[in-house]
Amino acid sequence: MRNKVPENFDKHDRVNYAALSSKLHVDTHKKVITLNIELDESICSMIDYFEIFSQRMLMCKRAAEVLGLRFKLVANGNKIA
Numbered sequence: 001m002r003n004k005v006p007e008n009f010d011k012h013d014r015v016n017y018a019a020l021s022s023k024l025h026v027d028t029h030k031k032v033i034t035l036n037i038e039l040d041e042s043i044c045s046m047i048d049y050f051e052i053f054s055q056r057m058l059m060c061k062r063a064a065e066v067l068g069l070r071f072k073l074v075a076n077g078n079k080i081a
Contacts, residue, residue, distance in 0.1 A: 011044075015052050018044035026069075033064045034072040046075060057081070 009017065020038040027034070035057075039049055050057070057073060061081070064071035073080040 011048055012052060014044040015049050018049070031069045032072055033069050034074060035060065036074045038076055041076070
């Protein structure tokens with residue numbers, strides 16, 4: 001992030017700052033790619049995150065399909081897709 005002053009954050013800054021962790025797991029046996037993200041919802045709501053990243057999540061899904069895999073998304077411990 002370039003902007004380090006929370007008072008000056010726009011929606012993109014808040015979403016990026018709220019991302020506490022992201023882990024990608026590939027299970028070749030089950031043919032599944034799982035992206036597990038953890039967000040601080042006191043900084044940014046889940047809906048704000050998906051408003052910004054929904055197109056990227058669709059690209060992940062399509063890329064997994066090209067590889068013959070399924071794409072799963074888990075956010076804050078909840079299965080999203």
